[in-house]
Amino acid sequence: MVNKETRGEERRAETLMPELILPGDWDKGEGFGQVRMDVTPRIIRAPRKGDPYSTYVRAHEYGHVKWSPLSVPKVESELLSFAIGACEDARINNLLLDLGVETPVRELRERVIRQVKEVKRGVRKLSRGDQFILTSIAVSIGAWVSRDAQRVAERVLEEAGLQEEEKTVVRDVMRIMYNGMGSFETTLRGARILAALFGEEKDEEEGGSLRTRVKDGGGVEVVKEKDKRGTADSLSGRMTIVTHRRELNNAPTRRVRRRMSDVGMWVKRPDRILTDGRVFEERMRGDWEGTILIDYSGSMSLTPQDLDRVARVSGRATVAAYSGRSDYGELHILAEGGRRVREVPKSLVGNVIDVPALRWLVKRRGERVWVTDEEVTGKDDWVYPIITAACKGIVRRGRVRVVRSVEEAIRMVEGGRTKR
């Protein structure tokens, strides 16, 4: 009863395997690339696709798991913290190259150019903070002995608009990161040099630019102004699919199917002895097949217990719930293939990712059900007419059945196959 697509997704989910490096429980999810090892369970977010760049990002994160310290030392300066992240990325990339895991330069170049454009956004003279961010991107590429990677880094440095002597310092940092890839001490050393290069402009970096800011624990975030123009996809939040460790669903549906057989214990149709000989009746359990997507936003007023009730009766069906906040959202797989989560996560209150969640739903095989009040939103949980229209279109084209409550969904699952 598990359809091919479900099996495919399971396989994709299996491409994240940090426990092969560091045994133990991991909270795995889709993302751009992030590892946290100072929490329980440890966290990893990385793309799960099979393309060279996604594979490389996963290898990079495994590199962090193996070679980075369990927790990065706390530093007061955000600038230094960000520089540490960039230099550590460079060290990991260099170690990977040393192992023969090459950076996919073409994809890297495309990605880096996108990042550069996001930071610059048509501005000719960059703020010192933006220059620092671009420089950090260049440094983080690492792989200093790879000429192709070096060219990409040089291109970013050009875009950063640094003075020649500043570029020389940055190149020195890159060289240090390659030569001393053996220890985290090298990372700290390189980061201090990098931070010192931009340190004088610290105040401007922190307060002067609203377009970029340094995230907690490293990484750069581009803060865009609210713009109601755009496509349904660009106005929707970024969606992360979260799969949890699932336990066996001990309360599958108990719909009974009957089948006649020529062997058995209970003779039900003795008359058939004269025809096909199928005189015995076999009883079998059958489950509803399909996917239930639940709008887990605040307007639905659902509790984790409500969702657990659906997961419990789901049999081998897939049950997922989504909610969002700000410009991102999470889609949690609550039940799949006869297993359900131990604990249903809390809602993020908003919708934000209705469009990507529905797009995920319509790719699923079998029947598709969306439990929702149809109050759909995009980034910052705003109502955008284009998103409302897009959701209606996806529902119509994807032959999604819309139900208003979890009770209705439960009745449908318990009743077996639904009619459209």
Place this chain on the structure above:
Amino acid sequence: MKRYKPREWELWSLVNGVTNQRGERRFRRILLSGARGTGKTTAGMKAGAVYSVTLHEESSVTELIGHWVPQGQAFTWHDGVMTRAWKEGSGVVINEIDKASGSVLTQLYAFLDDPEVARLTLPNGETIRPREGFFVVATMNGEWEDLPLPLLDRFDIRLRVRAPHPDAVEKLEPQFRELVVGAYSVDDPVITYREVLAFQQLSEALGQSEVAAEIVFGERANDVLNSLRIGQREEGTEEGEE
């Protein structure tokens, strides 16, 4: 790597070693739960089981008890696997017990009753009881709490198996052992013991680990190979710095 010696398999050896005064196994109803590829079924068969049955949602009680088969104008009775094991005093491995339907699980209440009181009247009128020597090793991948409590209670011994059997792991090269230990540190391993063993054997036979990984692990191949490389590499030296 420190010596690989999972506790559950030590306990399993102890349980199998306990016998009564006649030298027969003392514990006759054992439940092994755990991830795929840990060797649960193999352990049951090595314990001396003669029969093996794999249950699923569409398994019916006829597989366990028996069924009538039309022969000419009459019906003849054929014993099911549990009935046969009871009559002969043989061991049975029941695989995937948690996948069984409600009716099969309920029927197992009777087959797994305390041997002293267990009785079953078959549809052909014959009443049977388990002979000395009958034992059951049931296996499942999920959590055993998901079985009905009365059934769970009938198992003398319940063991959660989280790691592959040490004898099996011994067959692997050290770097592959690390891989297996890591994979089985979570409930749902991303790669299994069988896959790693196949990968090792294929790598040796072909002399090309990349190709072997592609064949065995499919789209996970790059991640497994990268994990293998990264896992083996300690941080580099400081040589050549500046």
